[in-house]
Structure formats: structure tokens, C-alpha cells
Amino acid sequence: MAAFESLSSRLQNVFSKLRGKGKVSEEDVSEAMREVRLALLEADVNFKVVKDFIAKVKERAIGLDVSKSFTPGMVVIDIVNKELTELMGGTQSKLAKANKPPTVIMMAGLQGAGKTTTTGKLAKLLQKSNNRPLLIACDIYRPAAIKQLQVLGEQINAPVFSLGDQTSPVEIARAGLQHAKENGNDYVIIDTAGRLHIDEELMEELKQIHQVTKPDEVLLVVDAMTGQDAVNVAQSFHEQLALTGVVLTKLDGDTRGGAALSVKAVTGCPIKFAAMGEKIDSLEPFHPERMASRILG
Numbered sequence: 206m207a208a209f210e211s212l213s214s215r216l217q218n219v220f221s222k223l224r225g226k227g228k229v230s231e232e233d234v235s236e237a238m239r240e241v242r243l244a245l246l247e248a249d250v251n252f253k254v255v256k257d258f259i260a261k262v263k264e265r266a267i268g269l270d271v272s273k274s275f276t277p278g279m280v281v282i283d284i285v286n287k288e289l290t291e292l293m294g295g296t297q298s299k300l301a302k303a304n305k306p307p308t309v310i311m312m313a314g315l316q317g318a319g320k321t322t323t324t325g326k327l328a329k330l331l332q333k334s335n336n337r338p339l340l341i342a343c344d345i346y347r348p349a350a351i352k353q354l355q356v357l358g359e360q361i362n363a364p365v366f367s368l369g370d371q372t373s374p375v376e377i378a379r380a381g382l383q384h385a386k387e388n389g390n391d392y393v394i395i396d397t398a399g400r401l402h403i404d405e406e407l408m409e410e411l412k413q414i415h416q417v418t419k420p421d422e423v424l425l426v427v428d429a430m431t432g433q434d435a436v437n438v439a440q441s442f443h444e445q446l447a448l449t450g451v452v453l454t455k456l457d458g459d460t461r462g463g464a465a466l467s468v469k470a471v472t473g474c475p476i477k478f479a480a481m482g483e484k485i486d487s488l489e490p491f492h493p494e495r496m497a498s499r500i501l502g
């Protein structure tokens with residue numbers, strides 16, 4: 206995976222030095238932590254997140270009295286692995302399910318983050334476990350967004366509900382949900398409009414869609430390539446919309462990793478899915494422990 210390449214190789218470097226030592230002094234551990242800290246900062250991880258992370262690793266290392274261990278290098282790596290996993294949410298966070306179908310999933314995010322594409326991918330993932338999702342086309346502003354969703358729907362054989370681009374998105378969402386109820390769809394996924402930047406009008410519209418559809422999940426789609434910015438965007442959306450989760454896209458690119466490693470800690474929202482490509486089947490449930498192991502190599 207191209208993502209995290211530089212962070213990975215830097216961390217591996219730090220740990221190979223430790224691993225080579227039969228005995229590890231407190232200074233060795235401190236030196237290693239200094240290097241881990243720099244590597245994380247360079248990977249665009251939020252400053253405060255890095256600070257807390259290092260403090261926790263140090264605390265654990267002292268608690269375990271690493272210097273007395275027979276394999277001190279391994280112990281430190283294990284601690285870092287556990288803390289990285291915790292940082293990204295600890296365990297996998299599953300999609301919510303409504304007591305009474307349909308489960309309503311609202312997608313939000315800035316334009317270009319990958320919302321429409323992810324809507325299609327998520328539908329495909331749900332179909333794999335025998336669900337019947339309906340996609341609702343509420344992005345009436347971006348030219349071709351509706352068509353894009355329809356093409357995705359055709360590709361995976363999922364119905365797409367649209368009322369064109371002359372009806373208000375709130376109305377479309379309401380009618381789409383009704384349509385799903387009448388047609389026995391167990392999930393609806395609402396593709397909403399994005400903007401290049403967060404603005405009040407967009408937020409107002411999203412809030413209204415939220416009010417009308419009472420979603421079980423509000424997933425923010427963020428482009429992992431945008432690093433710290435992605436985290437700031439997530440925080441703003443969260444304040445307005447009470448997100449239930451984040452989808453990180455473009456993890457196949459050469460993202461430095463900052464978004465993946467900061468977004469949970471900063472917003473409290475778990476990362477639920479990761480997208481790693483343009484293809485329809487490139488969405489996976491996000492597993493913090495697997496991601497941590499990948500980063501540490």
C-alpha cells in the first residue's frame with residue numbers, strides 16, 4: 206500500500222535499531238520516542254494527538270520496565286502497535302442497523318472527497334450480505350452527480366431514486382425514504398451535495414435532510430490525502446451534524462497518514478470504512494488493528 210509508506214519506513218527504522226540491542230536503556234527508549242514523535246508529526250498527525258500518544262507509550266514502557274525485558278525492542282514495538290490501534294478506535298466499529306427497516310445512511314462531505322463513488326461502493330458491500338439498498342440522489346448541484354449515481358446503480362444492479370435537479374434535496378430525501386418503505390428496501394443511502402468549502406447553506410440543507418430522514422448513520426466521507434485539513438473538516442461537520450462515523454477515501458494514494466491517525470482522537474468519531482481505489486469493490490470495513498500492523502510493517 207502506497208499510503209503511509211514514509212511513516213512506515215521511518216518507524217521500521219526506529220524499531221530495527223531497538224531490535225538489534227540485547228539491552229535497552231531508558232535513554233534508548235527516549236531516543237526512539239523522539240524519533241517516533243517526529244515521524245508522526247511529519248506524517249501530518251495532529252500535534253496534540255502526537256503529544257498524548259507519546260505520553261501514553263512512555264507510560265506503558267515505564268510500567269512494563271522495558272529495560273529488564275529479554276526482548277526489549279519487541280516490547281516497545283508491541284506497545285506502539287497497541288497504542289496505534291487504540292488511536293484509530295481500538296476495535297472495528299460496525300454499521301448501525303435500524304430496529305425497523307430501512308436503515309438510513311446519510312453520506313456527507315466536501316466535493317471531490319468521494320461521496321458519490323463511496324455511496325455506490327457501500328451499496329455493493331451491503332448487497333454482498335444480501336441486503337437491498339436504495340440509493341437516493343440528493344446532490345442536485347454538481348453537474349452529472351445524479352447521472353454518476355445512476356451509472357453506479359446500474360453497474361451493481363441497485364435502484365436509484367431521483368427526482369431530477371429541480372426538486373429540493375429535502376423533498377427528494379423524504380420521497381426516496383417513502384419509496385424505500387413501499388418497495389421493501391432494507392437500507393437507503395442518501396448521497397448529499399458537497400461544496401469546495403464548508404458553508405452555511407450546505408450545512409442548513411444537510412441538517413434539514415437529517416431532520417426529515419432521521420438517519421441511523423451519518424457518515425462523513427473524507428479524502429485521506431488532505432491530511433490535517435480532513436480532520437478540520439470532520440470536526441466542523443461533527444459540530445453541526447452529529448456524525449456517527451467517518452469513511453476515509455483514497456488510501457491507495459500516497460497519503461502520509463495524518464487523517465487516519467488523528468480523526469478518531471480529534472472528533473471522537475470512529476472510522477467505519479476505508480476506500481482504496483476507484484473500483485466499485487474497493488471499500489472495506491476499517492480495522493484499526495490491521496491498519497496499525499500495516500503501518501508498522
Ligand code: GDP
Pocket residue numbers: 314315316317318319320321322323399454455456457458480481482483487
Ligand atoms: P464527490 O464529489 O464527493 O461525490 O466525489 P466523487 O465520488 O465524484 O469522487 C471524486 C473522485 O475521486 C472520482 O474521480 C473518484 O473516482 C475518486 N475516488 C473516490 N474514492 C477513491 C479512492 O478510494 N481512491 C481513488 N484513487 N480515487 C477515489
